[in-house]
Amino acid sequence: MPSGEEVLTHEETERPWIALGDAFRDGDEAAVTESLKNLSHEEQRHAMAHLTGGEQAGIVELITASEAAQLLKHLPEAQAADILEEISPENAADIIEAMPEEVSADLLREMHQSESEALLAELDDADEADHLRELTSYAWDTAGGLMTQSYAAFVDDAKVGDVLSELSGEAERYGDMDVQYVYVTNASGQLRGVLRLRDLVLTPRSRPVQDIMQGEPVSVSVNDDFETLTQVFDDRSYIGLPVIDEQGIIIGVVTRQAVREANAEHQTEDYLHSAGILGGEELRSMPMLARCGRRLAWLGPNIVLNLIAASVIAMYEDTLQAVIALAVFLPIVSDMSGCSGNQAVAVSIRELTLGLIRPTEYMRIVWKEGILGMFNGFVLGCLLGLIAGIWKDNVYLGLVVGGALFLNTMLSVLLGGCVPLFLKRLKVDPALASGPILTTCTDMCGFFLVLNLASLALSKLV
Amino acid sequence: MPSGEEVLTHEETERPWIALGDAFRDGDEAAVTESLKNLSHEEQRHAMAHLTGGEQAGIVELITASEAAQLLKHLPEAQAADILEEISPENAADIIEAMPEEVSADLLREMHQSESEALLAELDDADEADHLRELTSYAWDTAGGLMTQSYAAFVDDAKVGDVLSELSGEAERYGDMDVQYVYVTNASGQLRGVLRLRDLVLTPRSRPVQDIMQGEPVSVSVNDDFETLTQVFDDRSYIGLPVIDEQGIIIGVVTRQAVREANAEHQTEDYLHSAGILGGEELRSMPMLARCGRRLAWLGPNIVLNLIAASVIAMYEDTLQAVIALAVFLPIVSDMSGCSGNQAVAVSIRELTLGLIRPTEYMRIVWKEGILGMFNGFVLGCLLGLIAGIWKDNVYLGLVVGGALFLNTMLSVLLGGCVPLFLKRLKVDPALASGPILTTCTDMCGFFLVLNLASLALSKLV
Numbered sequence: 042m043p044s045g046e047e048v049l050t051h052e053e054t055e056r057p058w059i060a061l062g063d064a065f066r067d068g069d070e071a072a073v074t075e076s077l078k079n080l081s082h083e084e085q086r087h088a089m090a091h092l093t094g095g096e097q098a099g100i101v102e103l104i105t106a107s108e109a110a111q112l113l114k115h116l117p118e119a120q121a122a123d124i125l126e127e128i129s130p131e132n133a134a135d136i137i138e139a140m141p142e143e144v145s146a147d148l149l150r151e152m153h154q155s156e157s158e159a160l161l162a163e164l165d166d167a168d169e170a171d172h173l174r175e176l177t178s179y180a181w182d183t184a185g186g187l188m189t190q191s192y193a194a195f196v197d198d199a200k201v202g203d204v205l206s207e208l209s210g211e212a213e214r215y216g217d218m219d220v221q222y223v224y225v226t227n228a229s230g231q232l233r234g235v236l237r238l239r240d241l242v243l244t245p246r247s248r249p250v251q252d253i254m255q256g257e258p259v260s261v262s263v264n265d266d267f268e269t270l271t272q273v274f275d276d277r278s279y280i281g282l283p284v285i286d287e288q289g290i291i292i293g294v295v296t297r298q299a300v301r302e303a304n305a306e307h308q309t310e311d312y313l314h315s316a317g318i319l320g321g322e323e324l325r326s327m328p329m330l331a332r333c334g335r336r337l338a339w340l341g342p343n344i345v346l347n348l349i350a351a352s353v354i355a356m357y358e359d360t361l362q363a364v365i366a367l368a369v370f371l372p373i374v375s376d377m378s379g380c381s382g383n384q385a386v387a388v389s390i391r392e393l394t395l396g397l398i399r400p401t402e403y404m405r406i407v408w409k410e411g412i413l414g415m416f417n418g419f420v421l422g423c424l425l426g427l428i429a430g431i432w433k434d435n436v437y438l439g440l441v442v443g444g445a446l447f448l449n450t451m452l453s454v455l456l457g458g459c460v461p462l463f464l465k466r467l468k469v470d471p472a473l474a475s476g477p478i479l480t481t482c483t484d485m486c487g488f489f490l491v492l493n494l495a496s497l498a499l500s501k502l503v
Numbered sequence: 504m505p506s507g508e509e510v511l512t513h514e515e516t517e518r519p520w521i522a523l524g525d526a527f528r529d530g531d532e533a534a535v536t537e538s539l540k541n542l543s544h545e546e547q548r549h550a551m552a553h554l555t556g557g558e559q560a561g562i563v564e565l566i567t568a569s570e571a572a573q574l575l576k577h578l579p580e581a582q583a584a585d586i587l588e589e590i591s592p593e594n595a596a597d598i599i600e601a602m603p604e605e606v607s608a609d610l611l612r613e614m615h616q617s618e619s620e621a622l623l624a625e626l627d628d629a630d631e632a633d634h635l636r637e638l639t640s641y642a643w644d645t646a647g648g649l650m651t652q653s654y655a656a657f658v659d660d661a662k663v664g665d666v667l668s669e670l671s672g673e674a675e676r677y678g679d680m681d682v683q684y685v686y687v688t689n690a691s692g693q694l695r696g697v698l699r700l701r702d703l704v705l706t707p708r709s710r711p712v713q714d715i716m717q718g719e720p721v722s723v724s725v726n727d728d729f730e731t732l733t734q735v736f737d738d739r740s741y742i743g744l745p746v747i748d749e750q751g752i753i754i755g756v757v758t759r760q761a762v763r764e765a766n767a768e769h770q771t772e773d774y775l776h777s778a779g780i781l782g783g784e785e786l787r788s789m790p791m792l793a794r795c796g797r798r799l800a801w802l803g804p805n806i807v808l809n810l811i812a813a814s815v816i817a818m819y820e821d822t823l824q825a826v827i828a829l830a831v832f833l834p835i836v837s838d839m840s841g842c843s844g845n846q847a848v849a850v851s852i853r854e855l856t857l858g859l860i861r862p863t864e865y866m867r868i869v870w871k872e873g874i875l876g877m878f879n880g881f882v883l884g885c886l887l888g889l890i891a892g893i894w895k896d897n898v899y900l901g902l903v904v905g906g907a908l909f910l911n912t913m914l915s916v917l918l919g920g921c922v923p924l925f926l927k928r929l930k931v932d933p934a935l936a937s938g939p940i941l942t943t944c945t946d947m948c949g950f951f952l953v954l955n956l957a958s959l960a961l962s963k964l965v
Contacts (some may be wrong), residue, residue: 048849081733081737087859090860091867093846115737117857117859129879156504173762193811199735205704206705242670242703243667272543274543274575275544276544276545297760298759298760301763301764301767302763304767305763307771308767308771308774309853311774312770312849313849315777315846316845317846318846318849318850323850324859325850325854325871325872329874329875329878332875332881333882340842340843340846343839343885344835344887347839348835350835351835354830355828355831358508358827358830361830362824362827365820365823365824366818367819368823368830369816371830372812372833373809373810375944376809377523377802377809380779380802381798381802383778384778384779384780387774387778390774391785392787395548396545396548396549397548398552398787405787409787409791410787413794413795416791416792416795417799417802418797421802421806428810476817488834
């Protein structure tokens, strides 16, 4: 049934959200399901991104809970969480129940506290709700937040044959799992050892698993943070490690893959933060006012910092009035130094991530960036000075502008190199705060250097 | 034996490179080996980063090839490749032979062509050299570049029992592998099916594997690019997929984990590119001149772009001379618009990565960013206009400055949103080029708007 909109038929395959949106507006459940089924996960994500938040929520309420669970699993987390907040808690609870626990926990963590509580209150199984509440309480990038609950564990006196037939019998349950290790616990669930599948296969089936388990298994604690996990997996070649709680009871498995994925998310966050996107991912399907507000939250403080920096210019209005050509070079000197400093920021953040530098090693930065800043500052200063000197046929203008860029470049690479270390020690995200701090300082100093040097050489410039 | 340097004993544990460097300078192989053995991989990386390129190479030449292989595996790839270029091709070849093939291929890919050729010529096994040459020829983020060669494959008439005992007998070889699937080929190596470990375990051992294999296995082609791989793993829940060549012969396995890691590397590259770090990772242990040159390669074109933008100011020197207060607001308007535009760039790059937007969907950007730009531009313009107006007690100055920021913000978010899509279509890296293009345009337009509006209202401003 065609909707009122103008639909270009030959573009329909390119714009799958049109069919999906039409089916939804017609309230045609079968058509919605059908139209989703015809799309790959990537096309589903693309299509959903082009519908409004209300339409997205409506579609999710229209289809069955298990279809909705499948759909949400492949959407960006921020979007899936928004949808769960939008629909009724009863429907959201049904969808959460149809998901693997770790996916549910990720989405609940992304939701507002009050909304996720309302959802959990609607779960049929109160134990399940408590369990999810506990999972949600772990920060997303800790062992508790990254662990999967899909793992195989057996009590130590279980027979090899029982374990093998259990594993095969429950093939469906273990099907999605990356079962490379099977864990062995004592009767109260405390981790005692680990079994390798290949050892299981070649052992007589009547022997108890404790005979062939590897004792004293390496494990991580549920509250271990991302840096600890990175280090543990870096130092050993395990694919996965058991996660234990305070009592030594195994409560999950964290895989190398999960840690890598968390690393990718951290990188993404760094990138978005450094560009001034705060408060989680921004998708253009989110409500306009929320997007405006979140971007302004970053721009607002920035305008204040910009005003502070530019106030330096106001203090030198007389100098500027006398040599108006300086106005051309003020933004160039401050911009170029900002660029040089940002390169140093990026290298410092990268070296911190790789563990090549510790947050206390300022002297190394001063040494390594100082020489580089002197060299690059000299090259760029000569270039800009030459251009300025030739343009106004005044060698002193060249010296002032070139000298200011030289000094300011040195300063900004030193600052750019050190600020991330300093922020890291203060436990402030370097990707988030380094840029504004650096830009404000290099703008101020750049303006000051150009105008102060000019006022010193004023008689030669006019 | 203490070296001539001043060594603070209580800091020695904090500065492991001192002991390592000392042992190396003494030419004491045992002490170097011992000192490396006492460090975790992360500490080794930290220590090596603090030595010069020459010292790093010297240490690698001093220890055994297998120790060196272990060490290099945990260093950043760029650093490991530099070391291999620095040492003699004979030594480098021994180290490459002691590494898993996929690690070797990654490092060879990172090296300069001539150096990697010299190394390959020194390999004892010419077939191995050809094989590595072939692996190195695949781009790092394609199926060929990401695949591992550690996989288990059996001919279709092999018996279940033989497969099981082969797998267990070669436990050592398969130990490091993520063997979740075992592949079945015909006699000429063409992929025919896939076996699941759990099916193997429960089948009578005398049956041939073709009876229990899953036929028509999903596979990827060796030249499949990163986007194809992402989509394949996105659409299916496989942990790994076989990689086949043009003849359908299985030549490797690409895992979901490898694709995720490649994604993390892409994110890192995006971040470094957007900050102006080109030509691969920069580490502060690299030679100073190379670091200066690579940073200048980005700064040089930038200074030209800056000059072009600032030339707008030169065209309005009279206006500026008349209303010198404008000089304070020129950098503010251009910086703030740049920040707003960069937010839009980051959201576009992110949405492109997630597949939420296609490179042709400009209208969506115009619509979504246009409204946002109007709103945020209005808020920021009012704020800055108010400040300007109150400062000089001139409502027209406020209107000029605020109006310019309003218009320029709208323009820059539109541009920032669209430029990444445009660059993506041109197959230019959006993270690399969006920033400079955006900044130049918003600087030019910002200067033009402020100064042109001011010259129109000049009589009211002076």
